[in-house]
Amino acid sequence: MKKLLITGGARLSGTVRIHGAKNSVLPVLAACCLCTSPCVLHNCPDIEDVRTALAILESLGCKTRREGSTLCIDASGLSKFRVEKRLAGKMRSSILFLGALLARCGKAELALPGGCPLGERPIDLHVKSLAKLGARFRFEKGILQAAWRERRDGDIFLSIPSVGATENLLLACALMNGTVTLHGAAREPEITDLIGFLRAAGADIRGAGSGDITIRGVKKLHGATYTILPDRIETATYLCMAAGCGGEVELQRCDGRLLAPVIERLREAGCEINCDGSEIALKSSGKLTAVSPVTTAPYPGFPTDAQAILMAAVLRAKGESVFQETVFERRFLHVPELQKLGADIVLSGKTARVRGVAHLHGAMLRAEDLRGAAALITAGLLAEGESEVLGLSHLARGYENLEQNLKNLGAAIKSVDIPAPFVYNT
Numbered sequence: 001m002k003k004l005l006i007t008g009g010a011r012l013s014g015t016v017r018i019h020g021a022k023n024s025v026l027p028v029l030a031a032c033c034l035c036t037s038p039c040v041l042h043n044c045p046d047i048e049d050v051r052t053a054l055a056i057l058e059s060l061g062c063k064t065r066r067e068g069s070t071l072c073i074d075a076s077g078l079s080k081f082r083v084e085k086r087l088a089g090k091m092r093s094s095i096l097f098l099g100a101l102l103a104r105c106g107k108a109e110l111a112l113p114g115g116c117p118l119g120e121r122p123i124d125l126h127v128k129s130l131a132k133l134g135a136r137f138r139f140e141k142g143i144l145q146a147a148w149r150e151r152r153d154g155d156i157f158l159s160i161p162s163v164g165a166t167e168n169l170l171l172a173c174a175l176m177n178g179t180v181t182l183h184g185a186a187r188e189p190e191i192t193d194l195i196g197f198l199r200a201a202g203a204d205i206r207g208a209g210s211g212d213i214t215i216r217g218v219k220k221l222h223g224a225t226y227t228i229l230p231d232r233i234e235t236a237t238y239l240c241m242a243a244g245c246g247g248e249v250e251l252q253r254c255d256g257r258l259l260a261p262v263i264e265r266l267r268e269a270g271c272e273i274n275c276d277g278s279e280i281a282l283k284s285s286g287k288l289t290a291v292s293p294v295t296t297a298p299y300p301g302f303p304t305d306a307q308a309i310l311m312a313a314v315l316r317a318k319g320e321s322v323f324q325e326t327v328f329e330r331r332f333l334h335v336p337e338l339q340k341l342g343a344d345i346v347l348s349g350k351t352a353r354v355r356g357v358a359h360l361h362g363a364m365l366r367a368e369d370l371r372g373a374a375a376l377i378t379a380g381l382l383a384e385g386e387s388e389v390l391g392l393s394h395l396a397r398g399y400e401n402l403e404q405n406l407k408n409l410g411a412a413i414k415s416v417d418i419p420a421p422f423v424y425n426t
């Protein structure tokens with residue numbers, strides 16, 4: 001087990017190449033189950049959640065191979081329909097194999113999904129919507145069992161634009177006789193990417209990027225070659241880090257259009273940001289001003305995944321920045337850790353008020369979730385003196401090469417082993 005040692009205060013300058021989006025590649029890997037000939041996916045990050053998805057595919061009888069950032073998936077031999085607890089429990093996205101296996105095998109068995117502890121995270125919308133389309137569910141000994149009793153088409157209304165439920169419905173309905181229209185579907189770019197892949201594999205889906213998506217089922221999906229879109233949250237992470245620390249960074253192979261609310265706040269804070277095609281250049285003096293209130297919301301609103309990271313960037317900004325979290329119940333787990341650095345944050349229900357302080361000091365910090373981990377590292381980079389960040393297993397689930405990228409930008413950061421007797425819950 002490792003921890004990160006960070007000596008704050010360095011400006012960040014240089015270039016970072018952004019990886020493919022975690023939240024795109026995971027549903028696309030589940031979608032590969034539907035394809036009866038091999039798929040080639042370019043721009044796939046080498047992160048723990050992707051390794052888990054590949055292990056699930058292998059456990060179902062698929063062949064997988066990585067060549068650099070390209071993944072080759074052959075699901076022609078898929079022969080099993082059960083996702084084991086040891087794999088399902090590692091990440092939230094394992095739930096997407098529900099829709100994928102229902103489509104391919106007509107039945108699915110899954111242990112309940114794991115992932116970041118952001119609150120309840122129920123799957124009632126997934127289950128209710130699939131039940132409306134004719135799936136029958138049983139929950140026994142920790143395993144969710146699903147099978148089609150009959151297949152019905154028609155309209156599905158989602159009461160919340162759930163990303164995961166929309167993805168599961170797309171997967172479950174891509175192969176069928178009949179047409180399903182989703183109303184109130186999630187509009188995240190990663191949904192559009194999943195639809196792009198499914199269409200490349202022969203699916204008939206209209207309405208990507210809107211709340212109304214129509215899926216006309218087809219009999220068969222073939223293999224496809226597809227490039228995963230850039231990770232907008234990884235992009236936001238480096239932008240926030242450089243904004244807070246000061247410096248000049250250029251991010252390559254990313255897409256600023258997917259990040260408008262984050263870029264807007266960083267400009268308000270005093271950063272100069274230029275988006276040009278697949279590059280974003282940011283200049284920051286490191287002396288920021290508070291941003292206008294941030295309320296997290298489904299896309300195209302402010303992404304909940306960037307809330308903690310932007311909060312860390314403005315800890316020293318002049319004035320008060322207010323963050324309201326509306327998507328998840330427990331998405332302020334980073335706040336008590338940031339307070340250890342001397343941050344002035346008042347938490348009340350769904351709202352965190354951050355008043356900028358002149359100085360932050362180093363402290364020992366423990367990450368409890370993936371984006372919280374990125375926020376703690378951001379704050380450690382801003383603080384004077386040395387900080388330690390534990391809980392790196394969360395970080396490994398979603399960021400490739402973060403430590404090396406930060407070193408290349410000039411940060412004083414290194415990972416060290418935690419001596420065995422101290423390895424608790426890291």
Ligand code: UD1
Pocket residue numbers: 022023026092093120121122123124125126127160161162163164165186298304305327328329
């Ligand atoms: C996905 C992303 C996650 C991001 C989130 C919101 C992946 C792997 N994860 O998570 O990074 O933070 O979208 O943009 O893509 N809900 C229900 N019942 C359900 C499903 C969801 O009540 O059946 C609620 C959730 O508790 C949450 C809200 O809906 O409050 C949004 O969740 P959802 O959009 O489903 O998020 P995920 O797909 O889990």
